[in-house]
Amino acid sequence: MPEYKAPIRDIKFVMQELLDCDNHYQKLGYEDASLDMVDAIISEAAKFTEQVIAPINQSGDEQGCTWTNGEVTTPDGFKEAYQQYVEGGWPTLAQNVDFGGQGLPHSLNTAITELFSSANHSFAMYPGLSHGALATIEAHGSEQQKNQFIPKLVEGSWTGTMCLTEPHCGTDLGMLRTKAELNDDGSYSLTGTKIFISAGEHDLSDNIVHIVIARIPGSPEGSKGISLFIVPKFNVTNEGETSDRNAVNCGSIEHKMGINANATCVINFDGAKGYLIGEVNRGLNCMFTFMNVARLGVATEGVAAAEASFQGALAYAKDRLQMRSLSGVKNPDGPADAIIVHPDVRRMLLTQKSIAEGGRALIAYLAQLVDIGHASTCEEEKATAEAKLALLTPIAKAFLTELGLECTSHGVQVFGGHGFIKEWGMEQLMRDTKISCLYEGTTGIQALDLLARKILGSKGKILKPFGSEVTKFCLENAEDDAMQEFIQPIMSFGGDWQKMTEKVGEKAMQNPDEIGAASVDYLMYSGYLTLAYFWAKMAKVAQDKLKEGCDDEAFYQAKIKTARFYFQRILPRANGHAACVENGAESMMALDADDFSF
Secondary structure, three states: OOOOOOOHHHHHHHHHHHOOHHHHHHHHOOOOOOHHHHHHHHHHHHHHHHHHHHHHHHHHHHHOOEEEOOEEEOOOOHHHHHHHHHHOOHHHOOOOHHHOOOOOOHHHHHHHHHHHHHHOHHHHHHHHHHHHHHHHHHHHOOHHHHHHHHHHHHHOOEEEEEEOOEOOEOOOHHHOOOEEEEOOOOOEEEEEEEEEEEOOOOOOOOEEEEEEEEEOOOOOOHHHHOEEEEEEOEEEOOOOOEEEEOOEEEEEEOOOOOOOOOOEEEEEEEEEEEEEEOOOOOHHHHHHHHHHHHHHHHHHHHHHHHHHHHHHHHHHHHHOEOOOOOOOOOOOOOOOOEHHHOHHHHHHHHHHHHHHHHHHHHHHHHHHHHHHHHHOOOHHHHHHHHHHHHHHHHHHHHHHHHHHHHHHHHHHHHHHHHHHOHHHOHHHHHHHHHHHHOOOOOHHHHHHHHHHHHHHOOOOOOHHHHHHHHHHHHHHOOOOHHHHHHHHHHHHHHHHHHHHHHHHHHHHHHOOHHHHHHHHHHHHHHHHHHHHHHHHHHHHHHHHHHHHOOOOHHHHHHHHHHHHHHHHHHOOHHHHHHHHHHHOOHHHHOOOHHHOOO
C-alpha cells in the first residue's frame, strides 16, 4: 500500500498564499484562527492521518464490516482510531461554541477532511455524515431538539446519517413510502425501509441519529408531501441522554464494489419514535441543508482520491525501471530508466497532479464561501457568496469526482500489471472512489441541477457573480505578458460558455430534452473552465513570489509548469464537450426504447 503523506506545503499555499486565509478569518471574526493556530492544527491532523487512520485503510478494505443479528462490527482498529479521533477534539473543530464546539472556520475543517479522506475513505465517512446531521438540526430544529441532539453529535460520541433512498426509489424521492404517524405526545411513529445508508449501523459511537424523510398520512403526493424527522437509534431524554432502544434496526449491510470498511446499511423503521424537523411537508427544503453540506464533502473526496493516487503513482514511477528514454539514457548505471522519464507516464502523473492541486484550490475557495455565509455580517456579501456556492457546488461535486475517478485509473495504469494486484493498494482507490460519482446525486443529477434549475431557472443570472469575479481577474492581468498564456484561453472559453448557455436555452424552448442531452457535457465544460481560473490564479501567485525572491523556487516553478500543462493538455477537453452540446439531442433520442436490442 502506498505510504500516504499529508500535502501540507500545498495546503498552506492554497489557504495562505492563494486565498489569504489570515485576512479572511480576521475579517469574519475568527480571531482564534491565526496563522500559527492554522499551521499547528494542520500539522497535528497530518500526524493523526498518517499514523492512525492511514495504516488501517487497506486492512479495513480486506476485512470489511460484519453484520450479525442487526449489529455491525467495524474492521480491526477502527473503533480505537475513532476513539482517538474523538479524544483529539477533531469532531468539535468547526462546530458552534454554544454546543461544545471550538468555533473555528468551516474552511479549516475542510482542509482536514481532505487528509482523512485521502488516507482512509471509509473511516472518513463515519464522522463525515455527522456534519450534515448537525447542520440540519441547527438550521431547522427546535431549541429543544438542538439541546437534545447537537452536543453529543458535536463531541462525536454520537454520529449521524441521512436516510433518503428506498428500495423502489432512488433520486425520485417523491415516490417514498415510509410513513410517519402522529403520536399523542407530539412525536411521530415512523414505519418503512431505507437502503444505502452510509454509517447506518456500527460500533463506533454510543448512538446514531438518523435524519429521515417520510410522508405523514394525508399529505400531498410527490415531493410536496415530504416531511423530515430525527429518529435516533436509542431514544433520547429531554436532557439529551440515551434511554431505551428505539424500533430502528439494521436489516443487512450491502456487499459492495468499494468502501468496504464503511457499513452501507438497510435500515428498517418499525414504528420508530421520531421528531418532526421544521414544518410539515417542507422536508425536502430542510434536507437540502444536509445535501449541500454532503455534496461539498463528496467533492472533497474526488480531490482526496486524486491526491492519494498521485502519491502512490509518483513514488512507483520514480522507482520502477523499464526501457530506455527515447531521448537518451537517463540512468546509465542501471539496466533501464525509471518510468517517470517516459512522456506517457508524465501525462498521467501531471493529470493527477493538476486535478488534485486545482481541485484543492476550488474546494478551499468554496469552503471560504461557506465561512462567509456562516459569519459575515454583510447581507450583500452573504448573498454573493450563496450565489457562487449555488452555481459551483454541483460543478465541484460532479466534475471533481469524475476526474478523481479518472486519476485513480491513471494510478493503476502507471503501475501496469502491478496496479491490478490488491497488495499495492491502487485498485482499492479506484473501487472506493467510484461511489463518489454516485451518492449525494449522480453526475447526471448534478448536471440537471446546474443547467436546468440553477442556470436556466435563473435565466442566467446565477452566472453573474462568479463570472464577474473571473472577468475582473482577467482584466487586472490583461497587460501582464507572463499571464497571457492563461488569460487569453479563459476569456475565450468564458465567452463560448455564455454563448453555449444561450443556445441551450433557445433549443430547450422547442424541445425540453435538449436540457438533459446537454447537461453533463455542459457541466464538464463548466468544470474545466472553472479549474482553469484557479490554475491561472495559482500561476499568478507563483510568478509574483518568484519576482519577489523566495527560498522555495522549485515549488513555485512547478506551479507554473503544472498550470501550463493544465491549459495545454487538460483544458482543450472542454472543446469536445462543447461540440457534444452543439450537436444536440437528436442522435441521442433517435432510437425507440424497443430498438435497444441485443
